[in-house]
Amino acid sequence: MHYLDHAATTPVPEAVADRMVEVLTGQFGNPSAQYPMGREAAALVENCRAAIAAILRCKANSLVFTSCGTESNNWAIRSALWQGRHIGKHIITTAVEHSAVLEPLKALSQEGYEVTYLKPDSRGNITAQQVFDALREDTALVSVMLVNNETGCVFPVEEIARGLRERKSRALLHCDAVQGFLKVPCAPADWGVDLMSFSAHKIGGPKGIGALYVNPALKNLRPLLFGGGQERGLRSGTEATAQIAGFARAVELRMDHLSEKLGRTYYIKAYCRTKLLTIPGMEEVSDGTAPHILCMSLPGYPSANIVTDLGEQGICISAGSACHKGKASHVITAMGLPKRTAAGVIRISFGPETTHEDIDALYEALKSHQANRFPML
Numbered sequence: 083m084h085y086l087d088h089a090a091t092t093p094v095p096e097a098v099a100d101r102m103v104e105v106l107t108g109q110f111g112n113p114s115a116q117y118p119m120g121r122e123a124a125a126l127v128e129n130c131r132a133a134i135a136a137i138l139r140c141k142a143n144s145l146v147f148t149s150c151g152t153e154s155n156n157w158a159i160r161s162a163l164w165q166g167r168h169i170g171k172h173i174i175t176t177a178v179e180h181s182a183v184l185e186p187l188k189a190l191s192q193e194g195y196e197v198t199y200l201k202p203d204s205r206g207n208i209t210a211q212q213v214f215d216a217l218r219e220d221t222a223l224v225s226v227m228l229v230n231n232e233t234g235c236v237f238p239v240e241e242i243a244r245g246l247r248e249r250k251s252r253a254l255l256h257c258d259a260v261q262g263f264l265k266v267p268c269a270p271a272d273w274g275v276d277l278m279s280f281s282a283h284k285i286g287g288p289k290g291i292g293a294l295y296v297n298p299a300l301k302n303l304r305p306l307l308f309g310g311g312q313e314r315g316l317r318s319g320t321e322a323t324a325q326i327a328g329f330a331r332a333v334e335l336r337m338d339h340l341s342e343k344l345g346r347t348y349y350i351k352a353y354c355r356t357k358l359l360t361i362p363g364m365e366e367v368s369d370g371t372a373p374h375i376l377c378m379s380l381p382g383y384p385s386a387n388i389v390t391d392l393g394e395q396g397i398c399i400s401a402g403s404a405c406h407k408g409k410a411s412h413v414i415t416a417m418g419l420p421k422r423t424a425a426g427v428i429r430i431s432f433g434p435e436t437t438h439e440d441i442d443a444l445y446e447a448l449k450s451h452q453a454n455r456f457p458m459l
């Protein structure tokens with residue numbers, strides 16, 4: 083098998099799985115329980131929180147565990163708007179956010195909010211100036227992702243945060259950093275971002291655990307889930323101790339020689355790009371500079387056929403985001419690519435484990451797909 087879909091999810095290293103089993107079987111106490119096993123579980127959660135926060139250079143108590151990136155995004159958006167309810171009902175976002183941002187915003191637009199969707203250029207880029215130009219007195223929320231999951235484009239979140247401060251905007255800034263964490267610089271507190279979303283399964287952690295960074299200056303943040311008052315009352319629900327331990331272990335493993343791992347990933351991406359561009363007609367679709375995502379197109383060859391054909395040969399890539407399940411990608415549509423190019427877009431995404439053999443197998447499979455299929459006109 084050649085797994086080239088690390089932006090969809092990542093393999094879980096054995097050390098992460100082992101740590102989770104250890105917690106599931108040996109340290110299964112409820113962190114709210116008042117006896118030693120409960121206190122031990124609570125300490126475990128706090129140690130994991132502190133370890134992840136240290137990497138983000140933020141205070142441990144500004145990080146709240148959630149069930150996934152989707153929950154973090156939904157909560158961040160709803161709570162920011164509640165917090166800014168006296169400011170107004172205008173929201174700025176990009177047309178290329180993940181559906182975990184776009185769908186809650188769609189629901190909000192049915193509740194009277196007005197959403198401005200910034201369009202990317204034809205290479206997938208968004209500028210900070212676009213945000214500033216769209217800013218209004220009644221803008222309560224700006225939500226811009228750090229790395230686009232389909233194009234690998236890195237958006238200028240730090241510059242946006244600085245610009246909002248300089249303009250004395252009252253809008254809160256949320257950033258979906260699910261694809262950016264441990265791939266590109268990411269420091270919410272240093273940057274002055276108010277809310278930032280994370281997910282463990284994009285960095286070798288388990289599925290079903292995420293986190294939200296919350297600027298400590300935000301008082302009275304409204305929870306999304308009400309109940310037992312866990313996570314300092316911000317996110318009720320018994321803490322997923324094994325998942326949290328797996329998340330922290332995955333972060334620790336990634337952090338070990340991280341710059342070497344990222345350097346290798348950049349190198350593998352460059353190798354893949356150069357090799358695939360020798361296939362007649364192959365185009366690079368975006369300027370994505372994230373190390374782990376390469377967005378290409380074979381115009382005339384529908385991506386759904388490519389993905390299925392390659393999948394049967396054990397090569398896993400994706401046609402745009404795996405979350406779209408075959409629907410036309412809103413990201414590629416927003417970039418305004420010619421129809422034939424848009425229809426042929428494939429996303430290849432890499433991890434520290436990706437090898438030259440994986441890329442060589444992909445290259446051969448794409449060449450044989452091209453040789454054996456009639457192109458669409």
Ligand code: PLP
Pocket residue numbers: 089090149150151152153180182227229230231258260261280281282283290292405
């Ligand atoms: N945001 C981005 C940019 C993503 O790529 C994803 C997952 O693909 C999510 C959010 C959703 O994260 P989760 O799968 O943890 O809900």
